[in-house]
Amino acid sequence: MEVESNLLIVVIDVNPAQKYVRSDSKQFFNCVDSVLTFCNAHLMLQASNKACVIASHINQSHILYPIEEREGVTLKPIRQVDGQYEVFLELEKSVRSQIKKFVMSDAFTSFDSTRSADSSGNFTTCLASALGKALCYINRKERELTAGEKLNSRILVVSGSSESTAQYMSFMNVFFSAQKLGVIIDACVLGPYATLLSQGADITGGIYLRPPHIPGLLQYLLWVFLPEASLRKQLALPPPVPVDYRAACFCHRQLIDMGYVCSVCLSSK
Amino acid sequence: MTSSEDVLLQMPNVKYKKDDGTLYVMSERLAWIQGNRDVVTLSHKYADIKSQKISPEGKPKIQLQIVLHDNSTFTFHFVNPEGQQGQIGDRDQVKELLIQLLPKFRIKVNRELEEKNRLLMENPRLYQLYRDLVTERIVTADEFWASHAQQFLSSQKPVTYQEKGVSSGFLSGIKPETDGMNGIRYNLSTDVIESIFKTYPAVRRKHLECVPSQMTEQEFWTKFFQSHYFHRDRLPLLKDLFSDCAKTDDKEMRRELEKIKVVGSDVISILEDSERVDMSASEMADPVNPKDKDKVTAQGIYQNMIKRFNQHSIMILKACERNSAKEGESNSSSNSAQPSNSATDEQAMVNGSSSKKKKKRDKDKDNSSTSAAPVENGDSGASASLVQPLEPPEVKRAKIADKLAFEDLMSTETHSYAQLNLTRIDRYLNGPVPDHKTDVVSSDELQRASLSMREHVPRWEGRPRLLDSPNAVKIVGELQPGGALMKGSHPDSVALTLPKEVEQDIRSMYGSLCEVLRHFWSCFPTTTPALEEKAKNSYQTLKRFEQTKITQLKERLLRDHLDSSKLLSHVMSIIAAADGKYNQWLQRNNRR
Numbered sequence: 001m002e003v004e005s006n007l008l009i010v011v012i013d014v015n016p017a018q019k020y021v022r023s024d025s026k027q028f029f030n031c032v033d034s035v036l037t038f039c040n041a042h043l044m045l046q047a048s049n050k051a052c053v054i055a056s057h058i059n060q061s062h063i064l065y066p067i068e069e070r071e072g073v074t075l076k077p078i079r080q081v082d083g084q085y086e087v088f089l090e091l092e093k094s095v096r097s098q099i100k101k102f103v104m105s106d107a108f109t110s111f112d113s114t115r116s117a118d119s120s121g122n123f124t125t126c127l128a129s130a131l132g133k134a135l136c137y138i139n140r141k142e143r144e145l146t147a148g149e150k151l152n153s154r155i156l157v158v159s160g161s162s163e164s165t166a167q168y169m170s171f172m173n174v175f176f177s178a179q180k181l182g183v184i185i186d187a188c189v190l191g192p193y194a195t196l197l198s199q200g201a202d203i204t205g206g207i208y209l210r211p212p213h214i215p216g217l218l219q220y221l222l223w224v225f226l227p228e229a230s231l232r233k234q235l236a237l238p239p240p241v242p243v244d245y246r247a248a249c250f251c252h253r254q255l256i257d258m259g260y261v262c263s264v265c266l267s268s269k
Numbered sequence: 270m271t272s273s274e275d276v277l278l279q280m281p282n283v284k285y286k287k288d289d290g291t292l293y294v295m296s297e298r299l300a301w302i303q304g305n306r307d308v309v310t311l312s313h314k315y316a317d318i319k320s321q322k323i324s325p326e327g328k329p330k331i332q333l334q335i336v337l338h339d340n341s342t343f344t345f346h347f348v349n350p351e352g353q354q355g356q357i358g359d360r361d362q363v364k365e366l367l368i369q370l371l372p373k374f375r376i377k378v379n380r381e382l383e384e385k386n387r388l389l390m391e392n393p394r395l396y397q398l399y400r401d402l403v404t405e406r407i408v409t410a411d412e413f414w415a416s417h418a419q420q421f422l423s424s425q426k427p428v429t430y431q432e433k434g435v436s437s438g439f440l441s442g443i444k445p446e447t448d449g450m451n452g453i454r455y456n457l458s459t460d461v462i463e464s465i466f467k468t469y470p471a472v473r474r475k476h477l478e479c480v481p482s483q484m485t486e487q488e489f490w491t492k493f494f495q496s497h498y499f500h501r502d503r504l505p506l507l508k509d510l511f512s513d514c515a516k517t518d519d520k521e522m523r524r525e526l527e528k529i530k531v532v533g534s535d536v537i538s539i540l541e542d543s544e545r546v547d548m549s550a551s552e553m554a555d556p557v558n559p560k561d562k563d564k565v566t567a568q569g570i571y572q573n574m575i576k577r578f579n580q581h582s583i584m585i586l587k588a589c590e591r592n593s594a595k596e597g598e599s600n601s602s603s604n605s606a607q608p609s610n611s612a613t614d615e616q617a618m619v620n621g622s623s624s625k626k627k628k629k630r631d632k633d634k635d636n637s638s639t640s641a642a643p644v645e646n647g648d649s650g651a652s653a654s655l656v657q658p659l660e661p662p663e664v665k666r667a668k669i670a671d672k673l674a675f676e677d678l679m680s681t682e683t684h685s686y687a688q689l690n691l692t693r694i695d696r697y698l699n700g701p702v703p704d705h706k707t708d709v710v711s712s713d714e715l716q717r718a719s720l721s722m723r724e725h726v727p728r729w730e731g732r733p734r735l736l737d738s739p740n741a742v743k744i745v746g747e748l749q750p751g752g753a754l755m756k757g758s759h760p761d762s763v764a765l766t767l768p769k770e771v772e773q774d775i776r777s778m779y780g781s782l783c784e785v786l787r788h789f790w791s792c793f794p795t796t797t798p799a800l801e802e803k804a805k806n807s808y809q810t811l812k813r814f815e816q817t818k819i820t821q822l823k824e825r826l827l828r829d830h831l832d833s834s835k836l837l838s839h840v841m842s843i844i845a846a847a848d849g850k851y852n853q854w855l856q857r858n859n860r861r
Contacts, residue, residue: 016715016722017710017714021722022714022718025718025722025724025725026725029729030733030735034735037735096729100726100729103719103723104726108719108723109720123712209754212753213740213743213744213747215740216736216741216743216744217735218735218736219736219740219745220748223744223748224748236755238755239755239756
């Protein structure tokens, strides 16, 4: 019999430059808790379901869960506390402790503007690299499958950063690789309209959503993003936002209706 | 019922199912009356009869079988007391008459119907239209074919069937069977004979010349299989009926090659070249004794074979060329090819059983011919080659290469690549998304934010309440159909919930309606009386369609799916548009 499991990878943007974080840092932790609850809900749906959480910062991204197994380091088996399912507890504990550790670390607050800011002086999250990491993780998990197992993977991006055009190429590469792998990229955007992420969701067949009330993030997540791809057809979910695929002129960054592509460098004018 | 028809032939002494009776070949039907009764026991219209078959020669019972279109068969046994000869005579009389009669009744109507049927099967949309319009009696079948399916019918007409080619293995397909008596038996079907004729036109000519007058069909084929012409790849030569065929073939080939020569390349000289090598080789081996030539022709055989392949190819090409002209020619030339396809079928059917001719061939004869001294090598063109000035083969090859290669198609060896110099690489890498300058964060601000996050960390304990009920209710409102986030989500949600078959019905109804409307609108402006007439007709058709199909569908939708009248709103609006147009036109017409 075929064992089917669903792998959910959540990419959380931990960049303090996000607007909602700047306005109230408590909101950030609320969002992380929402994501954790959401992951637990996902794990609860089916015993074979898997989850993975990746944090993405200005110039780095880390896998928060599952914790990397290093040789020589034996992880303490997590014991049940007040009757909570061990997997939930493990997920919650490891993500929380890692985020805490990360926020307290020096790397978190060192903003070397020459190194980490992009050309326009923006401190943007390197979401593309986090997505790339997620795809690599999915790829590894696919390889580890034994015969008769099937893994459905999808990625959810929870981010409020304004996006950087510097990552455009990387984003597109990630989106098209995901499309090729059959991985859905959902985007839950907590900031301004994210053109690239909406394109990515459209390319990979995911959902792009900008929740109007960030405090109620958990409900949006559970409502919109929890059902797996095959179920979504049956549900009345928010309709896809029309995606603007118009290209922008490379020299003036203006959106154009009709572009001319240079056959040598493939830039459009 | 039979009295109105002419009896063309009355054949007594015919048994059907062991009962004696009389077979009547009438102008429209074949009938059999048992004994002396005056009731017609069996009666079949010729139109119902697919084919007739006769018992093979040599069988003690002389029978004739007719096969109907439903594949039921009726066998008549001829029992003329005059003996077998008389029986065969009787049978042949009937057969000949049937051969004449049947094709006439393989009626056009039948063909057309079949054609239409096929069209309907091949075009599901047309079929749907047919079902909607004709079976619902909105238009008559004739009208349907005349107007709605015109383009299908007309587009089908110019299709002519491509003539079947000759299977390359047809000769090996004739499996000789030994009959145990030191002889070999060939079974030839009309197909095979056709193929032989196509491959060897010379044989066809020979056949035309000889068969009716000088020898029987059977003798001819026996001779053919014995002939060196057929066996010349294997053994050389016996003077016989077909020897001149080989010569004409060679001439033919030479002529073809001459044609090619006109076109440009010098293939013929290559051919001669190889022939000459062959010749000289054999001459060198023994210029005196012509017998030895055959020994050398081990190589010669291969060459012959290659020559024949070439000839075969030429014949195929020529067959394509003459396809169009062929019809008339084949008509007169062969006894088995008849003017129309249907007639050929018929004949083939008749011949089917009788044309399995027995060909016998003595194996001894075969063997003896091996030792028989050859006279000519079949290279009748060899003498011609001597006239040509001698050229070394290399020169010729170079000539051919010259003809085949074109300088301007050669690649020039110089490759130049344009170097891509980017002055600012990030411009190339940076995407075409306009930068959002709106949300620029200074590093100070960032620092502050991160520090406040850090401050908050110790307080991040336990499980806070993530969602309170007012928020939850608000969000439910947003995510419900009609909510802020669901705008434009399901404008036609009813359509999505419809069962498949209803959807299918609506779809097909749309197709048919559009077709009807298309005809209606194509009448305007009505410049001729015919168009006016058509406009009226098609409007009536439209009304009938509306009354039957659409009302039906509407009622059904109302009954089964309460809210779905909306689905048909567009349909109603396009019908209303047609209504408006028609009324306007009528008014204007009346005023005039």
